[in-house]
Amino acid sequence: MGSLSMAKCPCGFSQKVKVGGTMRDFLKYSTFPFYCSSCGVVDVNVATEGVHECPKCQSQDIIQYGDDRVSIPTQFNQSLQWGNYNCGQKDHLCPSCKQQTLSFNLYMMID
Incomplete structure (x- = not known):
């Protein structure tokens, strides 16, 4: 079971982030928030082995x-x-x- 959370900052920044996956596809697609210096907060697929990359710019320089x-x-x-x-x-x-x-604050659970 996955969840949606809200990433918020007092400066006004806010963005929904997805954590985990659904029962149907979690083995192939499960996400966790990473920081990309070019794109900001991104949901990266962590279900795959090996090096992870930014889903927006394909940079591997993510944390x-x-x-x-x-x-x-x-x-x-x-x-x-x-x-x-x-x-x-x-x-x-x-x-x-x-x-x-x-x-990060929990927004809702997903299945």
Whole structure:
């Protein structure tokens, strides 16, 4: 079961992100939010093995939210999870203002 979350920042940035997949296709297509320096927050297919790439510009220079390079590590603040991919609810790099003020909040579950 997957979910939709809202990525929001006090600067005004907001975007829906998809985490996981549906029962029908999760083995071939399951997503998790990554940061792309060119495209911002993107939903990357993590169901495939190997190197992941930005679905918009095909760059491989992307960083998973939850990684210390784009997220401030916090304990007991898990918000998004899919398999081995996870990140906390707050303190992530905003693609708009470039501050560590982006948060992810559950919007709805999908199946």
